[in-house]
Amino acid sequence: MTTHSVDGVPAQRDRDSAGVARASWLSTVDRYRSALSAPDDDRIWSRRLETASAAEITEIQAVKLRALVRYLHAAVPFYRRRFDAIGLEPGDIRGLEDLTAIPPVTKQDMAADLAEHPPWGTYTAVDEPTWLSKGWQIFASSGTTGAPRAFRYTGFDRETWAWSTARAMYAMGFRRGRDSAMLAFGYGPHVWLWGVHYGLNLMGIPIVTAGGLATTARVRFLDMYRPTILACTPSYALYLADVMKEMGLDPAETSVRHLFCAGEPSMAVPALRARLESTWQATLHEFYGCTEAAPSAGAHSCAEVSAAPGEVSLHLPGDTHLWEVVDPDTMAPVPAGERGVSVVTNLLSEASPQLRFVVGDYTRLGAEPCPCGRNTPRARGGFLGRADDMLNVRGVTLFPSMIEDAVRRVPDAGVEYEIVLTAPRGLDELMVRVEATAGFPAGDHGALREALVREIRSRAELRASVEILEYGVLPRTQTKARRVRDLRAETAA
Ligand SMILES: [Zn+2]
Incomplete structure (x- = not known):
């Protein structure tokens, strides 16, 4: 219960126990990773995990949750303080039924912690020595509402991120030997396309590098180097098509067959989906996550959902993240199938394994099986936008x-x-x-x-x-x- 810290520097004993909890967490994550470097078969990357029964997923989530709470208690001061404030000991969380004993974390909670502990806050498991010995890259929230929150991710996260994003893109139908991808973004501190970049590397799908290029140069690259996948925000996909037309080229005639979008709602907006698909004569796929806790393949569409007209849904992989939908006012879980806002627990990250983080997008959870064979819960209707933007x-x-x-x-x-x-x-x-x-x-x-x-x-x-x-x-x-x-x-x- 005591933290024995002087000016934020933990005492040796606390550093030792944090090290033990970290090692235990990392080995728990490792135990539930399968098909790390290549797909299990021609349809599903990690078949055992993606087709596991609801009971098997609940068991994996319970094991990971117990290790996670011990890890957060020992290594993340923000969570230690929150646990202490309600008298919660790590052993109190035995399974998913105990989850609601833990108050959800909002962006405002993080912002308040950041204001007290600049420039990083204390809500991640990466302090200065960890960053300098195990760090990979910094990603930052866009800072539309307040100071940017930066997250220092580790090399371990790079691996889990590539793996889980590869699983998502495999579900969309992207394949080595057939596809190549243009990532139309500036390689800045936004999370999504970095994960796509490393996921494509793992899949062996080549990348037409287009970071930092003007849109006209990207048009020429598209025309000359013929990628089959175009990854960008939906707004940019429409803008790029406009520029292409100004240059006398038709986006419908390009090599692009897959439009891979994130950052803004796309599949959940029927007329936007129709316009993107008809403009590019390509199939729309969507990825959904957040900088804080689910940059590593949060929700994603699959080829079968993308091919069908009508209501869309996004897969929510249960072995890597634990998704809840709650009432935005009371923060209580809503009954299955009812609309609420998204809350995520990250069961995959060393650096930012947030517990019950309120992402805040409206959706409904469904458990019906998908024609693609994946047995994960799904976000029905996709995600309509952040409650903050309403x-x-x-x-x-x-x-x-x-x-x-x-x-x-x-x-x-x-x-x-x-x-x-x-x-x-x-x-x-x-x-x-x-x-x-x-x-x-x-x-x-x-x-x-x-x-x-x-x-x-x-x-x-x-x-x-x-x-x-x-x-x-x-x-x-x-x-x-x-x-x-x-x-x-x-x-x-
Ligand atoms: Zn599916």
């Missing part, structure tokens, strides 16, 4: 992805748009500013505006004013697009 407009709850769905249904609407909220007379006003497609005649803006107003009213159940902009006016981004400007505080009279 807007309340005149009392109506609005996900920005609903506006996206409306905009993507109108063929003459361009790729870029923004949502502007004001409150000129104390009353919320929703304005959606949408670019027309390149070359769209200005004389037809009236009809385009009408079509958008109609779609927004039917998708979002809100009246919006729509402004049509000339093509090319709004900013473009490679990472998460910022499409909402909430000016209500400034504009209220």
Whole structure:
């Protein structure tokens, strides 16, 4: 119970017990890794784990959870303090039924800890000596709400990350000997595509390196080097297609057969999915995770789900992560199949094995078997967006992805748009500013505006004013697009 620390430096005895707990955790993780360097068969990478029964997965999760709680108690001061505050000893957590005794961790909890312990906070298992002896790379949360939170991941994490991401991409149907991939990102501190990079390395799928290149150069690379997989955010996939058309090339005619997206909702937005797939004549796949606890293959689609029209779902591998869906107000688990926000426990990481971290995206959990043969739980309907991003407009709850769905249904609407909220007379006003497609005649803006107003009213159940902009006016981004400007505080009279 006592930490015996002076200026944050743990006493020798604590360092010893942290070392023992760390070794025990790493060997537990190792015990449940299979098919590390090559797939088990031509359909499923780690067959035993991905087709395990619910009872077998529960047993694996219980073993890992017990080792994890001991590890966090011994090696992660943030969790030690939280356990002490509620009088929780590691031995109190015997199985999944004890999980809800542990309070969920929010981004705000981490931000408060970071403010007290800059620049890293104390919520990871990596201190300075560990970083310098075992460190791999730093990844940072995008910092849209407050100071960026940086995570120092280790070499062990690089291996588990590559393995679990390879499993996800194998489920999507990516194969050595047939595919090559372009990763259209700047190799910055965002997590997702680094995992894809190392996962592709493990799978033996070659990479058309395109980091740091201008979009026009990427278009030329696509045209010349003919990758079959394009990995980027959904916004960037649409923008890249636009630039390609400006250069006289047709994205539908390229070698790209798989669009691999993350960072923003894509499969959960039907009209966006349809637009991406028709623009590129390619199949959309999605990956879902967070910097904090599930960069290593959180949820992912599979080839069978991607091939089918209608409701989408994402696999949630149970041996590597423990997913819950909770009520955002009470944080209590919701009954199976009901909507709530996502909470994850990372059962795979040395550096950031977060316990009940609130990722905060709306979804529903389902346990029905998937035609692909994987027996994991699934996020039904995919992920609609972070609860933090939800807007309340005149009392109506609005996900920005609903506006996206409306905009993507109108063929003459361009790729870029923004949502502007004001409150000129104390009353919320929703304005959606949408670019027309390149070359769209200005004389037809009236009809385009009408079509958008109609779609927004039917998708979002809100009246919006729509402004049509000339093509090319709004900013473009490679990472998460910022499409909402909430000016209500400034504009209220
Ligand atoms: Zn499946």
